Amino acid sequence: MVTFGTYLLASPDNRMTPQVAFVSLTLFSQLRVPLFMISEMIGLTVQTMISNERLKTFFVEEELDPEAVQRENSNNFEKSIEVQTATFSWDSDRSIPATLKNIDLTIKRGQLVAVVSF
Known part of the structure; x- marks a missing residue:
C-alpha cells in the first residue's frame, strides 16, 4: 500500500x-x-x-605450562598416553569446579578412546 x-x-x-x-x-x-x-x-x-x-x-593462546607434557620420540613404548591423578577443567578460572577429577588413565598404542563427561 x-x-x-x-x-x-x-x-x-x-x-x-x-x-x-x-x-x-x-x-x-x-x-x-x-x-x-x-x-x-x-x-x-x-x-x-x-x-x-x-x-x-x-x-594464538599461549600454552599454560609447556613442561606439563613429557615428549619422547620413540616407538618402543607400549603406552601412548598415561595420566596419573590428573584434574581437567574447561576454564583456567579456579572458582569453576573441575570437570574431571583424580583421573588415572592409560591408553595403549593404537587404542581408540572417547572421554564423555556428564
Whole structure:
C-alpha cells in the first residue's frame, strides 16, 4: 500500500491501472524470497565472524605450562598416553569446579578412546 501510495503521490502523471497494479504485485512476489534470504545471510555472516574471532583467540593462546607434557620420540613404548591423578577443567578460572577429577588413565598404542563427561 505504501508503495502504491508513493507511486501515486510522486507525480501527477502516475495513474493506478490494472496493468501497473498486477505487474507491481508480481514483482513484489518475486522479491519476497531474496529479501528473506538477505536476513538469513546477515545472520550467517554474524555467526561466521563470531566463530572466526573465537578460533583466532584459541589459536594464538599461549600454552599454560609447556613442561606439563613429557615428549619422547620413540616407538618402543607400549603406552601412548598415561595420566596419573590428573584434574581437567574447561576454564583456567579456579572458582569453576573441575570437570574431571583424580583421573588415572592409560591408553595403549593404537587404542581408540572417547572421554564423555556428564
